[in-house]
Amino acid sequence: MRKLALVAMVSLAAASLHAQTANDSVGQAEMKQPHQLAEVVVKSKSPKIRNNANGISVTIVGSELEKVGNSKDLLARLPSIQKADETIDVYGRGSADVYVNNRKVYDLKELERIPSDQIVNVEIISSPGARYAASTKAVVRIKTKRPQGEGWGFREEAKAWHYIGWNAREQLDVNYRQGELDVSASLAAETQNMGSDNFTTIETLSGGKTLRQTVEHMKNRTHDRMFSPRLRLNYIFGDNQSVGAQYHYFRKPYSKTHVDLPSCFTYDDELLQSSISRLRLSTPYYNHNANMYYSGKVKQWQIDVNLDGFWSDTKSSTLTEEWQEEKASHTNNAYNHNANRMYMAKVVLEHALWGGTLGVGGEYSNTHRTEMNQNPQVSNTHTKVDEQIASAFVDYQRMVFNRLRLQAGLRYENVTSHFYEQHQHAMNRDYADWFPSLGVSLPVGRAQLSANYSIDISRPSFDDLSDNIIFINNYSYQGGNSKLKPTYNHNLSINASWRWLWAQAFYCRIVDDVAIENVSYSETNPLVTLIHPSNIPTYHRFVAQAFAQPTLLNAWHPTWGVVFALQDYEATTASGTKVKLNRPLTNFVWNNLVVLPHKWQVSLDFHAQTDGDYTTYRIHNFIYGLNGQVKHTLANDHLELALRAVNLLHSKHQDVTIFSSRDLYQESRYHTRVEMTAVYKFNVAQSKYKGGNTDSKQRQRVK
Numbered sequence: 001m002r003k004l005a006l007v008a009m010v011s012l013a014a015a016s017l018h019a020q021t022a023n024d025s026v027g028q029a030e031m032k033q034p035h036q037l038a039e040v041v042v043k044s045k046s047p048k049i050r051n052n053a054n055g056i057s058v059t060i061v062g063s064e065l066e067k068v069g070n071s072k073d074l075l076a077r078l079p080s081i082q083k084a085d086e087t088i089d090v091y092g093r094g095s096a097d098v099y100v101n102n103r104k105v106y107d108l109k110e111l112e113r114i115p116s117d118q119i120v121n122v123e124i125i126s127s128p129g130a131r132y133a134a135s136t137k138a139v140v141r142i143k144t145k146r147p148q149g150e151g152w153g154f155r156e157e158a159k160a161w162h163y164i165g166w167n168a169r170e171q172l173d174v175n176y177r178q179g180e181l182d183v184s185a186s187l188a189a190e191t192q193n194m195g196s197d198n199f200t201t202i203e204t205l206s207g208g209k210t211l212r213q214t215v216e217h218m219k220n221r222t223h224d225r226m227f228s229p230r231l232r233l234n235y236i237f238g239d240n241q242s243v244g245a246q247y248h249y250f251r252k253p254y255s256k257t258h259v260d261l262p263s264c265f266t267y268d269d270e271l272l273q274s275s276i277s278r279l280r281l282s283t284p285y286y287n288h289n290a291n292m293y294y295s296g297k298v299k300q301w302q303i304d305v306n307l308d309g310f311w312s313d314t315k316s317s318t319l320t321e322e323w324q325e326e327k328a329s330h331t332n333n334a335y336n337h338n339a340n341r342m343y344m345a346k347v348v349l350e351h352a353l354w355g356g357t358l359g360v361g362g363e364y365s366n367t368h369r370t371e372m373n374q375n376p377q378v379s380n381t382h383t384k385v386d387e388q389i390a391s392a393f394v395d396y397q398r399m400v401f402n403r404l405r406l407q408a409g410l411r412y413e414n415v416t417s418h419f420y421e422q423h424q425h426a427m428n429r430d431y432a433d434w435f436p437s438l439g440v441s442l443p444v445g446r447a448q449l450s451a452n453y454s455i456d457i458s459r460p461s462f463d464d465l466s467d468n469i470i471f472i473n474n475y476s477y478q479g480g481n482s483k484l485k486p487t488y489n490h491n492l493s494i495n496a497s498w499r500w501l502w503a504q505a506f507y508c509r510i511v512d513d514v515a516i517e518n519v520s521y522s523e524t525n526p527l528v529t530l531i532h533p534s535n536i537p538t539y540h541r542f543v544a545q546a547f548a549q550p551t552l553l554n555a556w557h558p559t560w561g562v563v564f565a566l567q568d569y570e571a572t573t574a575s576g577t578k579v580k581l582n583r584p585l586t587n588f589v590w591n592n593l594v595v596l597p598h599k600w601q602v603s604l605d606f607h608a609q610t611d612g613d614y615t616t617y618r619i620h621n622f623i624y625g626l627n628g629q630v631k632h633t634l635a636n637d638h639l640e641l642a643l644r645a646v647n648l649l650h651s652k653h654q655d656v657t658i659f660s661s662r663d664l665y666q667e668s669r670y671h672t673r674v675e676m677t678a679v680y681k682f683n684v685a686q687s688k689y690k691g692g693n694t695d696s697k698q699r700q701r702v703k
Contacts, residue, residue, distance in 0.1 A: 048063070048499065048500070049079065049497045049499070049500060049501070049502045049549070050448050050497060051441050051448035051449065051450040051495050051496070051497045051502075052123070052405070052439075052441050052450065053397065053405055053406070053407035053439030053440060053441045053450055053452060054125050054126070054127045054128065054129055054407065054437070054439045054450075054452050054454075055123060055124050055125035055126050055127065055139075055495075056079065056080070056123070056124050056495065056497060056502060057121055057122070057123045057124075058078055058079070058121060058122045058123075058124070059120075059121050060074065060116065060119045060120060060121055060122060061119070061120045061121070061145070063551075064551060064557050064593075064595055065077060065116060065557070065593075066116055066117040066119070067116065067117065067595055067601065068116045068593060068601070068603075069115075069116055069601075069631060069640070069642070070111065070112045070113070070114060070115060070116060071100075071111040071112070071114040071115075071116060071119060071142060072084050072085075072108070072111045072112050073116060074116040074119060074122070075088060075111070075122070075140065076591075076605075077549075077557075077559055077591055077593065078122060078124065079124070079502045079545075079547035079549065079559075079561065080124055080126065080502075080504070080545065080547065081124070081140075082563075082587075086108070087108070088108065088140055090124065090126055090137070090138040090140075091543065091545055091563045091587070092126070092506045092508070092541075092543035092545070092563070092565065093126050093137045093138040094137045094138065095137060095138070096124075096137065096138035096139055096140045097132070097136055097138070097139050097140070098111065098139075098140045098141075098142070099139065099140070099141045099142065100114065100142045100144065101142070101143060101144055102141075102295070102304075106248070106289065107228070107248070107250075109171075109188070111142075112157070113155060113157075113171075113173055114142070114144065118144045118145050119142055119143070119144055119145075120143045120144060120145055121143050122140065122141070122142050122143075123139075123140070123141040123143075124138070124139075124140055125138060125139040125140070125141065126138050126493060126504070126506070127437065127439065127452040127453075127454045127491055127493055128437075128454070128456070129395055129407060129409045129437045129439070129454070130393040130394065130395045130409025130410055130411040130435065130436075130437050131348060131359055131361060131393050131395055131409065131411075133363065133391070133413075134391075134411055134413050134433065134435045134455070134456050134457045135456065135457050135458060135459055136456065137456060137458075137489075150177045150178050150179070151176070151177065151178070151683060152174070152175070152176055152683060153173075153174070153175040153176075153177070153681075153682065153683040154172075154173070154174055154175075154680075154681065154682045154683070155171075155172070155173040155679065155680070155681040155682075156171070156172050156173075156679070156680045156681075157169070157170070157171045157677065157678070157679045157680075158170055158677070158678045158679075159675065159676070159677045159678075160675070160676050161673055161674060161675035161676065162673065162674050163193070163194060163671055163672075163673040164193055164194060164195045164221065164671055165193025165194075165195075165221075165223070166193060167190075167191060167192045167193055167194075168190065168191050169188065169189070169190040169191075170188070170189050170190075171186060171187070171188040171189075172186065172187050172188075173185075173186040174186070180235055180236040180237055181233075181234075181235055182233070182234040182235070182236075183232070183233050183234075184231075184232045185229070185230065185231050185232070186228075186229070186230045187227070187228070187229045187230075188227065188228045188229075189226070189227040189228075190224075190225070190226050190227070191223075191224070191225050191226075192222070192223065192224040192225075192226075193221070193222070193223050194221075194222050194224075195219065195220050195221040195222060196220045196668065196669075196670075197217065197218070197219060197220075197668070197669045197671075198215070198217075198218045198220070198666055198667065198668050198669075199215065199216065199217060199218070199666065199667040200213075200214070200215040200218060200664065200665065200666045200667075201213070201214050201215070201664070201665040201666075202476075202518060202529055202662055202663070202664050202665075203574050203662065203663050203664075203665075204518070204529070204574040204661065204662035204663070205574055205575055205576070206267075206520075206526045206527060207526075209267060209268035210266075210267070210268060210269070211265075211266075211267050211527055212265070212266050212267075213263055213264070213265050213475060213476065213529065214263065214264045214266075215261050215262065215263050216262045216263075216264070217262065218259065218260065218261050218262075219258075219259070219260045220257070220258075220259050221257070221258045221259075222255070222256070222257045222258075223254070223255075223256050223257075224252055224254065224255045224256075225252070225253060225254040225255075226250065226251065226252040226253075227251055228248070228249065228250045228251070229248075229249055230246065230247070230248045230249075231246065231247050232244070232245075232246040232247075233245055233246070238296070239297075240296050240297035241294075241295075241296035241297070242294075242295050242296065243292075243293065243294050243295075244292070244293055245290070245291065245292045245293075246290070246291050247288075247289070247290050248288075248289040248290075249286070249287075249288055249289075250286065250287050250289075251285075251286040252283075252284060252285045252286065253284055253286075254284065255282065255283045255284055255285065256280070256281070256282055257279070257280075257281040257282075257283070258278070258279070258280055258281075259277075259278070259279040259281070260276060260277075260278055260279075261276065261277040261278075261279075261472065261473070262275075262276045263275055263276070263277060263473060263475075263476075265475050267527065272475075272527075273324065273474065273475070274324070275322050275323060275324045275329070275473060275474075276322070276323045277320060277321070277322050277323075277472055277473040277476075278320070278321045278322075278323065279318060279319070279320050279470075279472065280318070280319040280320075280321075281316060281317070281318050281319075282316060282317050283314060283315075283316040284314070284315060284316075285312070285313070285314045286312065286313055287310065287311060287312035287313075288309070288310070288311045288312075289308070289309070289310050290308070290309045290310075291306065291307065291308050291309075292306075292307045293305060293306045293307070300351055300352060301349055301350065301351050302349070302350040302351070303347075303348075303349055304346075304347070304348040305345075305346070305347050306344075306345065306346045306347075307344070307345050308342075308343070308344040308345070309342070309343055309344075310340070310341075310342040310343075310344075311339075311340065311341050311342075312339070312340045313337075313338075313339045313340075314336075314337070314338050314339075315335075315336075315337045316335070316336045316337075317333070317334070317335050317336075318332075318333070318334045318335075318336070318470060318471075319331070319332075319333050319334075320332040320333075320334070320470075320471050320472065320473075322473050322474065330473075330474065332375070332376060332377045332471045333376070334373070334374060334375040334376075334377070334470065334471065335373070335374045335375075336371070336372070336373050336374075336468055337371070337372045338369065338370065338371040338372075338462075338466075339369070339370050340367070340368070340369045340462075341367070341368045341369075342365060342366065342367045342368075343365065343366045344363070344364065344365040344366075345363070345364050345365075346361065346362070346363040346364075347361050347362055347363075348360075348361035349361060353396070354398065355398050355399070356396055356397055356398020356399070357396070357397055357398070358394075358395075358396050359393075359394065359395045359396070359409075360392075360393070360394045361392070361393055362390070362391060362392045362393070363389075363390075363391045363392075363393075364388075364389070364390050364391075365387075365388070365389045366387075366388050367385070367386070367387040367388075367389075368384075368385070368386055368387075369384070369385040369387075369462050370382075370383070370384045370385075371383045371384075371462075371466055371468065373466075373468045373469075375468075375469060375471065377469070377471040377477075378469045378471070378477075381421065381422070381467060381468065382421070382422055382423065383419065383420060383421050383426075383466070383467075384419075384420040384423075385417060385418070385419055385420075385462060385465075386417070386418045386420075387415065387416065387417040387418075388415070388416045388417075389413060389414070389415050389416075390413070390414045391411060391412060391413040391414070392411070392412050393409060393410065393411040393412070394409065394410055395407065395408065395409030395410075395437075396408055396409070403442060403443060404440060404441075404442050405440065405441045405442075406439075406440055407437075407438070407439040407440070407452075408436075408437070408438050408439075409436070409437045409438075410434065410435070410436050410437075411434070411435040411436075411437075412432075412433070412434055412435075413431075413432070413433055413435065413457075414431070414432045415429070415430065415431040415432070415459075416428070416430050417429040417430065419482070431486065433457065435454070435455045435456065435457070436453075436454070436455060437452070437453065437454040437455075438452060438453050438454075439451070439452035439453075440452070446498060446499070447496060447497065447498040448495075448496070448497045448498070449494075449495070449496050450494070450495045450496075451492075451493065451494045451495070452491075452492075452493055453491065453492050454491050455488065455489065455490050455491070456488075456489050456491065457486050457487065457488055457489070458486060458487040458489070458514070459486045460484040460485075460486065460514060460533070463480060464480050464481065464484055464514070464533045465480055465481070465482050465484055466479070466480040466482070467479060467480055467481070467482050468480060469530075474528070475527060475528050475529060476528070476529050476531070477521050477528065477529070477530045477531070478530070478531045478532065479530065479531075479532050480532060480533065481532045481533050481534060484514060484533060484534070484535060485512045485535050486512065487510065487511065487512050487513050487514055487535075488510075488511040488512065489508050489509070489510055489511075490508065490509040490511075491506070491507070491508050492506075492507045492508075493505065493506040493507070500548060500549045500550050500551075501546075501547070501548050502546070502547050502548075503544075503545065503546040503547075504543075504544070504545050504546075505542075505543075505544050506542070506543040506544070506545075507540070507541075507542050507543075508540065508541045508542075508543075509538070509540050510538065510539055510540070510541060511538045512535045512536075512538070513535065513536050513539070513615060514533050514534070514535060514536075515533065515534065515536050515615050515616040515658075515660075516531065516532075516533060516534075516616070516658055516660075516664075517531075517532060517533065517534035517660040517661070518530070518531050518658070518660050518661065518662035518663075518664055519532070519534075519660070519661050519662065520661075520662075529662055531664075534660075536569070536615070536616060537569075537570075539567055539568055539569040539570075540567065540568050541565065541566070541567045542565070542566045542567070543563065543564070543565045543566075544563075544564045545561065545562065545563040545564070546561065546562055547559065547560065547561040547589075548560045548561070555594055555595050555596065556592065556593075556594050557592075557593040557594075557595070558590065558591065558592050558593075559589060559590070559591040559592075560589065560590055561587075561588070561589035561590075562586065562587070562588055562589070563586065563587040563589075564584060564585075564586050565584065565585045565586070565587075565612070565614065566582065566584045566585075567581065567582060567613060567614070567615075568580075568582050569581045569582070569613070569615065569616070571616055571659035571660070572659070572660070572661065573659050573663055574659075574660075574661060574662050574663040579659060581613035581614075581615075581616065581617075581618060581659070582613060583611065583612045583613045583618070584610075584612050585609065585610060585611075585612030585613065585614055585619065586609070586610045586612065587607070587608070587609050587610075588606075588607070588608045588609075589605075589606075589607055590605070590606040590607075591603070591605040591606070592604045592605065599632060599633040599634065599637075600630075600631070600632050601629075601630070601631040601632075602628075602629070602630055602631075603627075603628065603629045603631075604626070604627075604628050605626070605627045605628070606624070606625075606626050607624065607625050607627075608622065608623065608624040608625075609622070609623045609624070610622055616658050616659050616660065617656050617657070617658055618656065618657045618659065619654060619655070619656055620655040620656065620657065621653070621654065621655045623652060623653070623654055624651055624652070625646075625647050625648075625649070625651055625652045625670075626647070626648045626649050626651070627644070627645065627646050627647070627648060628644070628645050628648050629642060629643065629644040629645070630642070630643050630644075631643075638680060638681060638682060639678070639679070639680050640677075640678070640679040640680075640681075641677070641678055642675070642676070642677045642678075643674075643675070643676055644674070644675040644676075644677070645672065645673070645674050645675075646672065646673040646674075646675070647670055647671065647672045647673060648672060650671070650672045652670040653667065653668060653669045653670060654667070654668045654670075655667050656668070
């Protein structure tokens with residue numbers, strides 16, 4: 001593209017110079033017939049995959065992936081993307097932060113409003129560098145085309161789907177653009193009926209005898225109603241300056257969850273209790289999110305500044321009734337209230353240096369959380385957390401020998417946390433860590449090779465750090481763990497790409513990982529099980545993956561992929577013996593997109609996973625699923641209709657054993673989901689807003 005642009009510019013300059021010279025020679029007595037340079041159109045059938053120092057870049061513009069729908073539909077078809085729904089997950093790394101034109105996206109539903117034909121390229125960063133928060137596992141960066149057109153723009157989306165119950169979502173987006181001013185607003189409302197079905201057995205040894213709890217069929221049903229308005233303003237001044245602000249309010253005034261657990265307890269094969277526990281949870285919730293930003297160039301410095309504020313409040317009540325012989329034998333009513341307040345700021349400076357680019361910056365967050373629990377079954381608690389995270393980074397990248405690209409960075413993070421219980425200081429949790437990163441990329445013929453190394457961290461959520469206990473029945477409690485430590489990951493990867501082929505080998509050393517553990521609630525009553533998160537010993541994981549995305553017959557666009565994962569974790573079972581969890585786990589991907597005449601699209605996507613081990617989990621069965629979609633665009637591209645089915649064959653179910661001092665075996669059943677979507681849009685263009693670059697992982701910890 002650069003060569004074509006250069007040729008076009010040189011040709012245009014030569015033509016202008018020739019015309020000027022000719023006119024001068026005749027004293028402008030005669031006008032020459034004007035000549036217009038013909039348009040240069042670049043077309044490609046398959047998306048082009050290129051490696052960079054810390055991930056891959058996929059070119060979308062000019063490829064058939066332009067036609068798949070919205071950006072979520074697009075991400076689901078890219079290499080290494082494991083999931084593109086409620087979260088964007090990358091194989092081997094986990095949940096990714098998403099940026100659109102350098103702006104962090106907090107609400108992933110926003111991706112559904114970005115048409116795929118407006119995307120230039122997508123960068124998938126599996127080893128984020130020093131300028132990202134150390135808790136960032138992966139990054140997906142989306143670059144869109146420059147917005148065109150002025151005046152009013154509208155987009156209306158109506159969506160209905162069935163999963164256990166009926167669900168509906170309605171969203172209206174309005175945008176006004178005039179000159180340098182860009183104002184947009186949106187309002188979304190949604191009602192959800194979700195749930196799950198599980199079959200569980202918990203087993204342990206106590207006093208040389210086997211204690212067993214069997215849940216014959218646990219039904220979990222949740223009904224939510226929510227609405228969310230948003231307002232965004234953006235102003236561009238000068239050649240390279242822009243400022244903006246946005247406010248987003250989310251409220252869930254109604255959230256009811258019903259859980260039924262028919263349980264049977266035996267001790268040395270003698271019946272202790274047969275009962276049904278019925279949990280009724282009400283968790284209304286709201287949050288406010290505000291952001292202001294400045295992005296501009298001052299002399300030779302590129303400056304980006306972001307300021308964020310986040311406030312949330314949750315009041316939940318849990319009524320637990322334990323029924324034996326068709327009458328309530330035990331009732332427990334618990335109440336929880338937590339409130340969060342967070343402020344964040346980030347500054348990034350860039351400057352050309354020694355033929356490369358130097359980046360320096362800093363980030364600061366201040367979090368205040370209060371939580372109050374009232375539970376007659378256990379002692380009441382009132383906790384408060386004050387946490388501050390200050391970080392600074394430097395990174396540098398440049399091209400060496402016109403071929404080898406180097407990128408090196410170093411990040412420092414200092415965390416200070418103070419915990420208070422019953423208004424008394426309880427403990428401090430202070431950490432100071434250095435996080436280095438190094439990446440190189442090199443073209444070899446038409447192929448691209450790269451390698452990188454990095455260290456990242458996963459900090460427990462404040463819910464996991466809470467000692468709040470939920471009473472399930474006389475023999476089962478569930479809660480958090482205030483003694484959790486953060487998890488450190490040492491990552492090394494090697495990548496290769498060629499046209500529409502991409503492969504990666506990934507190694508990770510995982511220290512203090514967090515997993516679900518089942519333990520005795522107390523020494524005085526060892527028969528009661530407490531389910532809570534806990535740190536596990538250090539282990540290693542190896543991931544190898546390969547993807548191919550060709551275009552066949554000018555209409556069929558398949559994606560073939562295989563992901564192989566292996567670990568060396570050793571777990572302790574309920575009997576006290578050791579078991580090696582080192583069985584390989586393999587995923588297979590076969591996605592198919594067929595672009596038909598008259599703006600019809602059909603997709604059929606297959607995914608399968610073998611049995612194997614992952615952290616403390618042993619997956620016992622082969623899992624497979626099939627998703628399908630039919631989409632049609634009409635009314636001069638203003639109206640888009642889609643029909644989609646997830647788990648079309650109703651085949652997805654999973655049998656898992658979680659090993660700990662009390663082994664937990666669980667069978668999960670997944671239902672088929674059918675979706676119908678209608679989108680009408682008029683004069684819609686992407687907002688020019690460039691703000692929102694602070695640490696979203698920190699915000700996710702407080703929810």
